[in-house]
Amino acid sequence: MEKCSIDTDILVVGAGISGISTALEAAETGFTVTLIEKNPYIGGRVAQLNQYFPKLCPPTCGLEINIRRLRDNPRITLYTLSEVKTISGDAGNYNVNVKVNPRYVNNKCTNCGDCATACTVERSNDFNFGMDKTKAIYLPYNNCYPMKYVLDKKLCSREELNLIIDSCKYNAIDLNEEEKELNISAKAIVWASGWDPYDAKKLETLGYGKLQGVITNMMLERLASPSGPTGGKIQIPGSDKPIEKVAFVQCAGSRDENHLEYCSSVCCMASLKQAQYIREQIPETEIHVFYIDIRSPGPLEDFYSKMQNDSKVFFHRGKVAKVMQDPDSNQLIVEADDTMNAVLKQYTVDLVVLATGMQPTKSRNGFPDKSILDENGFIRTDVDKTIIGCGVCTGPKEVSSVVQESTGAAMKAIHIVKGGN
Numbered sequence: 300m301e302k303c304s305i306d307t308d309i310l311v312v313g314a315g316i317s318g319i320s321t322a323l324e325a326a327e328t329g330f331t332v333t334l335i336e337k338n339p340y341i342g343g344r345v346a347q348l349n350q351y352f353p354k355l356c357p358p359t360c361g362l363e364i365n366i367r368r369l370r371d372n373p374r375i376t377l378y379t380l381s382e383v384k385t386i387s388g389d390a391g392n393y394n395v396n397v398k399v400n401p402r403y404v405n406n407k408c409t410n411c412g413d414c415a416t417a418c419t420v421e422r423s424n425d426f427n428f429g430m431d432k433t434k435a436i437y438l439p440y441n442n443c444y445p446m447k448y449v450l451d452k453k454l455c456s457r458e459e460l461n462l463i464i465d466s467c468k469y470n471a472i473d474l475n476e477e478e479k480e481l482n483i484s485a486k487a488i489v490w491a492s493g494w495d496p497y498d499a500k501k502l503e504t505l506g507y508g509k510l511q512g513v514i515t516n517m518m519l520e521r522l523a524s525p526s527g528p529t530g531g532k533i534q535i536p537g538s539d540k541p542i543e544k545v546a547f548v549q550c551a552g553s554r555d556e557n558h559l560e561y562c563s564s565v566c567c568m569a570s571l572k573q574a575q576y577i578r579e580q581i582p583e584t585e586i587h588v589f590y591i592d593i594r595s596p597g598p599l600e601d602f603y604s605k606m607q608n609d610s611k612v613f614f615h616r617g618k619v620a621k622v623m624q625d626p627d628s629n630q631l632i633v634e635a636d637d638t639m640n641a642v643l644k645q646y647t648v649d650l651v652v653l654a655t656g657m658q659p660t661k662s663r664n665g666f667p668d669k670s671i672l673d674e675n676g677f678i679r680t681d682v683d684k685t686i687i688g689c690g691v692c693t694g695p696k697e698v699s700s701v702v703q704e705s706t707g708a709a710m711k712a713i714h715i716v717k718g719g720n
């Protein structure tokens with residue numbers, strides 16, 4: 300196995316919007332940064348969004364500028380397909396062992412796509428939450444960075460691999476690429492590993508994974524995206540049935556002691572944004588939002604008012620207890636407490652969107668100091684001289700707060716690098 304030693308001022312773990320912003324702030328101030336990302340691309344969950352509030356621009360807007368800054372900055376070294384194995388030492392003097400997995404595609408790749416055309420093996424597309432498939436050699440998403448294919452070699456037979464190699468006229472497939480080990484000496488570490496959507500299968504009464512037409516809010520982001528599994532057409536996955544009524548189930552598993560006891564703070568705004576996607580694309584559709592209370596901080600209140608004034612958007616105060624299927628019509632039935640009138644009501648809809656919350660990412664391999672995690676697994680930010688948490692791995696929040704926190708994380712890291720107390 301190839302081994303490599305690196306000296307860096309700051310190691311940033313995770314290249315979502317928080318890790319990228321921290322890396323840029325620190326590097327543009329003059330410090331060296333090593334940025335490691337477990338996926339074959341950077342951008343994290345923001346890359347999966349269709350549009351993001353408050354401006355409702357596509358994520359490529361913000362990411363593209365940051366990617367250009369990152370590419371042009373010689374003080375940042377990026378490793379994708381990489382994960383921390385172990386960390387030892389303390390603030391000012393860390394030793395970090397990182398595993399870099401092979402991509403099997405080298406820098407000669409021009410993204411012509413001939414390899415994917417030739418390849419006959421398919422894999423479930425995790426970027427689109429399994430709603431479609433990619434070939435075993437694939438580009439993670441349009442406009443991804445690095446803009447290079449990646450090969451899932453273990454899925455392929457020797458004959459398949461030969462087919463893929465023969466299809467590439469640029470010699471960009473490198474089956475001899477090996478796993479690498481990086482030994483990194485870093486003065487400060489910023490941990491920006493982000494979040495995973497809460498597993499909707501755990502919400503047993505809400506039908507996810509059992510009833511066609513029950514999806515999650517992140518699946519809707521991909522369905523609405525022009526680069527998503529349906530080219531941006533919002534539809535029931537696997538069905539052409541027209542959508543006339545949609546239910547948004549707020550707090551699906553959030554503020555619930557059996558699931559996530561906290562509020563993820565963005566789900567209300569995400570659902571209102573998604574209601575707008577649907578209203579714009581299928582104007583005759585009725586939207587029913589079931590909520591405990593709507594949380595729309597600061598300028599997002601205007602957005603909420605706009606949706607309240609839409610004659611086809613209905614707000615129902617009450618928690619959804621059950622989602623069922625009508626055996627005759629196959630339509631979905633949402634059963635909810637109407638807490639304004641103290642009655643249990645049923646509503647028939649075609650699509651149910653579960654507004655599931657954000658939980659700290661599970662892949663926190665190598666994280667050495669569990670004592671700085673709170674009771675929900677988020678990294679505490681009130682502890683000095685230790686690994687610095689940043690972004691949603693310190694608590695749920697939207698992008699503008701994440702970016703502000705990243706500036707703070709870069710400052711804290713620089714303070715450690717400069718030997719401050």
Ligand SMILES: Cc1cc2nc3c(=O)[nH]c(=O)nc-3n(C[C@H](O)[C@H](O)[C@H](O)COP(=O)(O)OP(=O)(O)OC[C@H]3O[C@@H](n4cnc5c(N)ncnc54)[C@H](O)[C@@H]3O)c2cc1C
Pocket residue numbers: 312313314315316317318335336337338341342343344345348350351352353381382383491492493494495516517520565569572655656657660662663664689690691692696697698699701
């Ligand atoms: C349905 C929904 C819609 C939303 N819409 C909006 C919106 O419109 N506007 C808005 O402002 N916010 C929105 N948000 C919130 C937004 O997605 C988050 O604020 C943002 O993703 C936080 O970025 P992050 O970098 O902290 O985490 P992430 O985006 O999760 O990035 C973390 C990165 O770290 C990597 N990583 C994880 N573990 C490791 C490891 N061990 N080693 C190396 N790398 C690792 C991950 O692969 C990932 O690339 C929405 C959230 C939801 C649920």
